[in-house]
Amino acid sequence: MTLTIVFEILVVVAVLTAIAIPLFRPVDDEYILAQKLSLEEGDQYHQLLYKKENFLSTLKDLEFEYETGKLSKEDFDETKEDFELKAIQVIKEIEEMEKAAKEAVSKPKKKGKQDLFCTSCGKKVGSDAKFCPSCGKQV
């Protein structure tokens, strides 16, 4: 009886973990990406993120002011368009930086070709060579 309950709890925990892991994964990746960007680009990336948040919250404020009648339709449309263009520009810059960082992360490091030396005569042998050019021994 007790064993059945323990087993059921284990199954529930396993299922919950399986559900939770994919939910948390992207956050980790974004965090790593942000870390990498902040290391390589100084504070530029975070400044862009900050700007984006600023523009988006200003747009929300504008909509609120328009809805509450503090802003005329003309003023609202004009200011909104202005901030939307700015926000789009910043979002584009952020996306470009993220894309560049992702490419840098996924690109495998090129392994430098190592020089081989002949085991028989000790002369340098090309890394692709099968036989020593000096003494002819197989390498």
Ligand SMILES: [Zn+2]
């Ligand atoms: Zn040799």
